[in-house]
Amino acid sequence: MMNDIIAYLESIDPILAALYATLFTWGVTALGASLVFFFKKMNRALFDGMLGFTGGVMVAASFWSLLAPGIEMSPGEGFIKVMPAAIGFFLGALFIFGLDKILPHLHVNFKMDEKEGIKTPWHKSVLLTLAITLHNIPEGLAIGVLFGGVAAGFDGATIGGAVALAIGIGLQNFPEGFAVAMPLRGQGLSRWKSFNYGQLSAAVEPIAAVLGAWAVMTFQPILPYALAFAAGAMIFVVVEEVIPESQRDKFTDISTMGFIGGFILMMTLDVALG
Template structure:
């Protein structure tokens, strides 16, 4: 692991962000590839995996984003927390706005619960867009952290950025599976289901490059950018991941999955950051 961190420290931060989020994208594809080997998805397993995803995202939001964002902010008392409040709120509002505009349908929700502007797009497209929506803050978070670490800002580290990428990659594996299998159930071929599944995460490298570039270009925005990504991720967890994990009332299982995901991400961040 030390060799991996040393490698990322030796290259351009934008390139590092691109490589790290290409990894998270490929892991999504690996999860989606399970559609070639299974005909259906165990609903209890699926809800447990969704819970794990939520746990990783919440832990990452605090340990990798909010805490460093507050730590590197100037001032004392209420002044010190202003960047976190502003950034977190704007991040949540950003995803809220996209949620109202981008046509999408959450997994396991009936078609009459489509969100965003009205469209005649196929259900498979709407399901993919729902996952794509919540991959944006994940990629942004990785890019911002790499940019901040490269800028030498206290509270941001390459180890922390690598830990975040690994954590997001871990939760992207079940996510890819969770997209591909319902699409297969809709009658799409295995190849189409796989392609929709892995393409849902292609926005992560794009968002990461934008995040790293923005922080390197406008260094003072880093605390705001970190908390922006945190707010966006928390909104996704509460608005999408948690409700989806409890549609079949496997509440205990999804909750245990959430705890497991939180512990794994917390351990990675503290151990590597």
């Protein structure tokens, strides 16, 4: 089954392949958000564990799927070889840092007076959705960049690796959809509205993926920078948002073990399929 999927994605346009992969990750987000139809409230221990899992997947993907291939395909030796990754990583973190300061959003588990970005009268539902959307921009970009790299024929970029990344990001999108929908349900929104806000947070992934694949195919020398850019953006999100969100209650050990589990799973997927 997996071999058939990889073979099919190899046979089609890479931009279309990136789109299909991120439609899958969007669908898994919607699946996580759909839990709002079956549960009235959120189990905090489970929730923190899933947040930790999300962080583990993102950190492992940043290294195994993005940084390591980016360094491998860079020309030169020593400091020269690692410079594209270092520059791209910094620019990716700086990009999300800028969005974090401008885009109004509210992290899960945070109170309204802790919202970030420019001041706005927007409702909590919108702010929570935008916070998770911020997570999903680098995730979609990473998938698109990898598919574009495969089309450009770069060593270290494989369809198997791109599929592994899409699967890993899809799995960690499940708790992200849940993370938006359930708190909104707790705030009094209907199940349908809570679900719609939850799944909407991943709508940006296909857009980012298509742009990433197109950019790499059009400007091939940027691939090592682009891979590291996505990695830097993801690591910024993990350190600035995901980990603090998962450590605000008494279930810190559960969230930490969730992180370890997510890291192991993503590492295994990348090595096995990539």
